[in-house]
Amino acid sequence: MEKQAAISAEIATIEAADAGTGTAQPRLDYPPYRSTLLRHPTKDPHHADPETIERWAPCFGHQDVGELEADLTVQHAGVPIGERMVVTGRVTDGDGRPVAHQLVEIWQANASGRYLHKRDQHPAPLDPNFTGVGRCLTDADGTYRFVTVKPGPYPWRNHLNAWRPAHIHFSVFGTAFTQRLITQMYFPGDPLFALDPIYQSITDPRARERLVAAYDHDVTSPEWSTGYRWDIVLTGSHQTPLEQP
Amino acid sequence: MTTPGQTVGPFFHYALPYPRGAELVPPGSPGAIRLHGHVVDGNGDPVPDALLELWQADPDGRVVRAGGSLRRDGWTFTGWGRAATDAAGHYSFATLPPGPTEPGRAPFFALTVFARGLTDRLCTRAYLPGDPAALAADPLLSGLPAERRATLIATPDDRGLVFDVRLQGARETVFLSFPGRR
Numbered sequence: 177m178e179k180q181a182a183i184s185a186e187i188a189t190i191e192a193a194d195a196g197t198g199t200a201q202p203r204l205d206y207p208p209y210r211s212t213l214l215r216h217p218t219k220d221p222h223h224a225d226p227e228t229i230e231r232w233a234p235c236f237g238h239q240d241v242g243e244l245e246a247d248l249t250v251q252h253a254g255v256p257i258g259e260r261m262v263v264t265g266r267v268t269d270g271d272g273r274p275v276a277h278q279l280v281e282i283w284q285a286n287a288s289g290r291y292l293h294k295r296d297q298h299p300a301p302l303d304p305n306f307t308g309v310g311r312c313l314t315d316a317d318g319t320y321r322f323v324t325v326k327p328g329p330y331p332w333r334n335h336l337n338a339w340r341p342a343h344i345h346f347s348v349f350g351t352a353f354t355q356r357l358i359t360q361m362y363f364p365g366d367p368l369f370a371l372d373p374i375y376q377s378i379t380d381p382r383a384r385e386r387l388v389a390a391y392d393h394d395v396t397s398p399e400w401s402t403g404y405r406w407d408i409v410l411t412g413s414h415q416t417p418l419e420q421p
Numbered sequence: 422m423t424t425p426g427q428t429v430g431p432f433f434h435y436a437l438p439y440p441r442g443a444e445l446v447p448p449g450s451p452g453a454i455r456l457h458g459h460v461v462d463g464n465g466d467p468v469p470d471a472l473l474e475l476w477q478a479d480p481d482g483r484v485v486r487a488g489g490s491l492r493r494d495g496w497t498f499t500g501w502g503r504a505a506t507d508a509a510g511h512y513s514f515a516t517l518p519p520g521p522t523e524p525g526r527a528p529f530f531a532l533t534v535f536a537r538g539l540t541d542r543l544c545t546r547a548y549l550p551g552d553p554a555a556l557a558a559d560p561l562l563s564g565l566p567a568e569r570r571a572t573l574i575a576t577p578d579d580r581g582l583v584f585d586v587r588l589q590g591a592r593e594t595v596f597l598s599f600p601g602r603r
Binding site: 200201202203204206209211212213214215216217218219221222223224225226227228229230232233234235236237238239240241270279281282283285291292293295296307308309311345347353354355356357358359360374375377378382383384386387407408409410411412 | 422423424425426427428429430431432433434435436437462463464466468474476477478484485486487488489490491492494499500501519522523526529531533535536537538539540541542543544546560561564565588589590593594595596597598599600601602603
């Protein structure tokens with residue numbers, strides 16, 4: 177396997193080549209992330225005007241999501257190990273409108289950097305009190321809120337001594353099929369950012385910084401938990417307010 | 422500024438798939454069809470860690486506004502489902518064929534594809550093969566060369582339709598970008 181220095185050099189070369197192009201989304205073709213090699217489409221995406229079904233998103237309701245699913249610290253008999261924290265923010269579309277009453281899903285490693293997944297072989301302890309999966313619906317204002325513990329960084333086998341910065345996976349629906357987003361939320365100041373080919377696959381520094389939550393002392397609560405705020409902005413909705421399906 | 426996407430990664434199986442997620446209708450129920458296929462990489466090898474989401478109109482061409490996809494009651498058609506590929510790269514949905522959302526339009530399934538190694542989600546369409554006139558008149562399909570157009574049209578089999586997703590290569594599936602978003 178290559179060493180980190182070789183991967184970092186590839187990252188730097190691509191970022192320099194992309195400088196000023198302002199690509200807001202990750203490059204699909206991004207060789208430093210080795211698994212992209214055989215999996216990225218080689219042809220440019222074909223432009224489509226969204227048709228009726230693509231201008232709407234699936235509906236989820238209270239029959240889909242239990243109230244307790246937003247609290248990842250109460251899913252077992254005991255309390256999980258780690259830094260308890262609240263993560264909250266708003267989901268809005270590209271026009272600033274809230275995405276109300278829509279599904280948000282998260283999943284993450286535990287405080288030691290271990291996923292409850294059979295393919296995760298990292299020799300860090302599982303936590304019997306932490307699954308690491310949460311769901312909620314946004315409120316009328318587009319706000320979501322989860323209680324969890326801060327995930328740890330973990331190693332992966334992209335290259336020698338490869339480590340992912342700590343992150344929470346987010347799955348978000350908008351009001352249109354075209355807005356569907358799965359992404360990762362990171363924590364401020366992580367020293368692994370510069371080394372991570374997944375984070376760096378977004379070659380515009382301002383765009384990738386959109387994935388970093390802000391510590392928010394107003395979300396932190398006394399004698400209980402720290403707090404982070406992270407807002408999610410989707411693209412425009414393609415809908416007019418009066419449109420009916 | 423729009424929030425960028427990131428890969429779904431390798432560890433989504435305990436989080437995103439859920440019981441009966443791929444069963445928009447119970448398999449074998451009246452009118453049910455199977456929409457299935459393989460996801461393959463640039464070597465033609467199966468992609469065993471992909472996730473597909475299906476979004477579609479009902480058989481009358483209506484956009485469904487009913488919740489209940491995550492906890493199916495067995496009676497409500499929600500128009501949405503989720504299926505992970507298996508070790509052979511195979512996915513399968515049990516559903517109903519969508520109708521045209523406007524008279525004369527070619528009906529299709531809207532599909533989203535996620536996988537480890539895909540840095541962002543991909544969107545595509547799986548058109549129903551049954552109405553040649555509507556397919557010929559479709560604005561998206563008619564803008565594609567014939568060999569690329571074929572990648573978007575499902576083919577019938579004994580229980581429904583087959584739609585393979587080829588991420589790379591000679592018969593690479595046509596993936597879509599929409600205004601403001603790849």
